[in-house]
Amino acid sequence: MKPDSTGLIDFIDGVKIWETVNSTTRTDAAQVHDILDKAVQAKGLSLEETARLLQVEDPELNEAIFETARKVKQGIYGNRLVLFAPLYVTNECGNRCAYCGFKDTNKELLRRTLSADEIRQEVTVLENQGHKRLLLVYGEHPRFGAEWIAETVRNVYDTVSEKSGEIRRVNINCAPLDVEGFRKLHEVGIGTYQCFQETYHRETYAELHPTGYKKDYLWRLHAMHRAMEAGIDDVGMGTLLGLYDYRFDTIALLSHAAELEAKYGVGPHTLSFPRLEPALNSDIAFNPPYPISDAQFKRLVAVLRLAVPYTGLILSTRENREMRRELLDLGISQLSAGSRTYPGAYSDPDYDRPDVQQFCIGDNRSLEEVIGEIVEHGYVPSWCTACYRAGRTGEHFMELAKKGFIQRFCHPNALLTFKEYLLDYAQAETQEQGNSLISHELEGLAEKRRTAVADRLNRIEHGERDLYL
The missing domain is CATH 3.20.20.70 (Aldolase class I)
Incomplete structure (x- = not known):
């Protein structure tokens, strides 16, 4: 079907974007650290704050940005x-x-x-x-x-x-x-x-x-x-x-x-x-x-x-x-x-x-x-x-993510899919590395979650597939 953009509005305000970029070319260290103090709380940044950080050239301030990103990630x-x-x-x-x-x-x-x-x-x-x-x-x-x-x-x-x-x-x-x-x-x-x-x-x-x-x-x-x-x-x-x-x-x-x-x-x-x-x-x-x-x-x-x-x-x-x-x-x-x-x-x-x-x-x-x-x-x-298959997508996923869902569910599920890969496709060296990593990650889980994941890992080793929490 041929595109029909009749009545569609351009919500990207190019003039305003350039005003934001041009007004934030110079940001002192105190401003950068104030923005990073907010960013580390994982609540996002405004367009102006983002534009300021994008244009930081000072090596020490850049490293502060990188360190904050590592913490948030x-x-x-x-x-x-x-x-x-x-x-x-x-x-x-x-x-x-x-x-x-x-x-x-x-x-x-x-x-x-x-x-x-x-x-x-x-x-x-x-x-x-x-x-x-x-x-x-x-x-x-x-x-x-x-x-x-x-x-x-x-x-x-x-x-x-x-x-x-x-x-x-x-x-x-x-x-x-x-x-x-x-x-x-x-x-x-x-x-x-x-x-x-x-x-x-x-x-x-x-x-x-x-x-x-x-x-x-x-x-x-x-x-x-x-x-x-x-x-x-x-x-x-x-x-x-x-x-x-x-x-x-x-x-x-x-x-x-x-x-x-x-x-x-x-x-x-x-x-x-x-x-x-x-x-x-x-x-x-x-x-x-x-x-x-x-x-x-x-x-x-x-x-x-x-x-x-x-x-x-x-x-x-x-x-x-x-x-x-x-x-x-x-x-x-x-x-x-x-x-x-x-x-x-x-x-x-x-x-x-x-x-x-x-x-x-x-x-x-x-x-x-x-x-x-x-x-x-x-x-x-x-x-x-x-x-995705359980319907936890879109707004529902974001709501869960902001409550720590990714760490509580996605990380354990990653271990289960990785175990499948190691058993079914990996070379011997990768298997050894991977199994060692899985064992290490299991030790860091809370006892109840560790038990649930260990049970599923055992079932995967015995032939079951596509298990998740």
Whole structure:
């Protein structure tokens, strides 16, 4: 269905955002510490406070920001880290985004749309690696509507392989739909609907999206409204850093989140902030007009954790191994692993192919290699989907999260899903590391909870699967 943005309001006030940014370029140490004293209470920050922290350059004050972010991250999420993989279903696209390898004018890109059998083949490969959570990614071509997307979701859920091979949560990244289209996706049991505005700066957006349905800024801006009206509780938003000034887009992103919370009682379930990476036949992708440095990027992640403490922060494999490791402590709660960015990639032995992928990735490690490193640093990999299947989503989830629910339930459930992985998919060295970590984590649980988790771990060792609290 062709976008119709008639009557839609632009609730992103660009003039006001720039006023906020420009009025907070200078913040003294006392102001920073006052903001951090508030932030450590995990009650969030105002847009002005966020803008101030984003622009702190003093090394000592930056370290104070990082330390506060570590405390907030640990207090809410502990050492639990959710893992997932993207699965590209099609790279056919009707848009002409200047920064994307999938743009319709890229004649060198090999176009492919997976058949039902090919989807099942890709899912089986991912399941045999141990994945339980997938993000399905679709090029934005008008011929792929909600019915077809819904059918691809059914194919994923219906694919069950050996051992404990099943996908328990399917998230979606696709073109914005109308309410009826989103309702069809909700009916087949999708988890989070994810869509990035890319940049909230209207003039830049228009320049970068000259043709295609994506050209309609307001239709895309209101995608989350329509998804939530259709019953999808969890939505994921983001910006593509490098297209415009990161300070503007970050404050705009948080303004968007505030708009959803005011209207629906809950903001986004997750936020993403990928940096622009090289893509086939895209000069902008190789030379970002507004590059963001590593130091700025690290501060951005820490500040987002303080601004929206209970919102999931996602980090993709665009970043290299070193940066991904460093950002875990500063606020990241979800991490993609073993990612490949084109249709059919997981069944392709020669996966490093710029002629087919959407963009270049910075971390090529396998799922097991990523798990080995994060376990070494004391993190518990999680594939838990209990809340979603029990209906604890949206506003209900946020209410529970603010009462310590994540630590009391999500952390023990992470141990159970990790135990499944160790038994069914892990190599001997990872098994040894993982079992040692689980034993250590059990000791830190209250006696009643420790008994309940130990009982389920024992049942998993004896063949039961998909147990949770």
